[in-house]
Amino acid sequence: MATEVLPDDRALRSGRRERALAHMEAHDLDVLVLGRSANVRYVTGARGLWTAGTHPFAPACVVVRATGTIHMLSTWDEGIPDDIPHEQLYGLTWNPMNWVTALQGIEGAATARRVGTDTISPTFAQLLPYAFPAAELVDGEPAMRAARRVKTAEEVVALREAIGVAETGLAKAVAELRPGVTEGELSGVLLEAAAAGGVTTPSAQEVVWRTSRDHRWRRVDGDGRVSPGDLVAFTAGVVAGGYIGEVGRTWPVDGGGNAGATRALYQRWDELWALLSDACRPGAQASDLLAAYDTAGEPLPPMPVARGLGLGFDTPVVASGLPATAAEERLEPGMVLAVTGYVWEEGVGAVLGREAVLITPDGSELLTSSPFWRP
Secondary structure (H helix, E strand, O other): OOOOOOOOOOOOOOOOHHHHHHHHHHHHOOOEEEEEEHHHHHHHHOOOOOOOOOOOOOEEEEEEEEOOOOOEEEOOOOOOOOOOOOOOOOEOOOHHHHHHHHHOOOOOOOOEEEEEEOOHHHHHHHHHHHHHHEEEEEOHHHHOOOOOOOOHHHHHHHHHHHHHHHHHHHHHHHHHOOOEEEEEHHHHHHHHHHHHOOOOEOOOOEEEEEOOOOOOOOOOOOOOOOOOOOEEEEEEEEEOOOOOEEEEEEHHHOOOHHHHHHHHHHHHHHHHHHHHHHHOOOOOHHHHHHHHHHHHOOOOOOOOEEEOOOOOOOOEOOOOOOOOHHHOEEEOOEEEEEEEEEEEEOOOOEEEEEEEEEOEEEEEHHHHOOOOOOO
16 A cells, blocks of 8 residues: 555646636735645645644745745655755744745745735734735735635546545445434444545534434434434535535435425425525526525525535635625636535424535536435
8 A cells, every 4th residue: 555645636736726826916916925724735736734723824835926936834855746846845943033034035035016825923924024025915815715716627526536435425324324323323334434435534523413303403412322203414524635525415214203294394405405506507696595595485504505615615605694795706617515405394303415516607517416315
């Protein structure tokens, strides 16, 4: 088994880099200083080690628009793409002034007019002007968000692969659904299947839960054991090759407690999904996805109705708490969204379904293919 750390494929990283440089030009940025892990990977193609928690800002990557060169924080060459040569690496240091010295040595640093950063700390807000003495420091995150919101063809392939791993895990877990099994055991089956597919990083903490018959948004408390009549929600999500793949389904235990009411609830989900699917088209306002719930007569859920899938967190985020933001967003070809339909009935439970949707030039395409329960 190969154990070396390999960078992303050349076509994948090259396409992303071209988009980043194009949006640097559109936002009039001469230099981009990046510290967020997903942004760094997007432009470099280098795979960082997974870490939990937070870490302080550091200039982990510097992109120079005029030359297209990338300078990167790394203590060794392993896993660094061959188009980022050794002389464009600078080492880890505990002394921030050593970083300033490294940045000062980058060609174009002394004459850059506008330098963007995707985030910054108070310390580096004071130090970066020494590295870029002629520059105005501005927010560089809008340029990166604009670049990442539309996926390249190679990124769509990567997302399909991640979704495939998630769907395999979902199928394995659904196959084990029966009275008496616990939510934890089902979650373990799903995660074990993902690990067997080479992916050990889930994209979310909640994997399997019994939906409540008494409250619209809550899960069932107790020992986690599944009972006849429960509606059990599965949200399979993985981070594969840096890309998030997700799918959500709800399955009844032994056909649901009230077969007629369960069928009616799934029918309501189908009607809601038809409206959500119709809203997934190029040029549409993202707020049309929120309006779909109103048209269907269903309350908006507390989770986002839609959010961008990609290399970490991507825009847009379409949620009930952000109506103004959704009204300003337009869907574009190449965007990939995780779109959630959610309906609930007292005494029955909830049906959650989450699909990965690619916006195409003439409509949309489902990237997920997991089956739904049908009576």
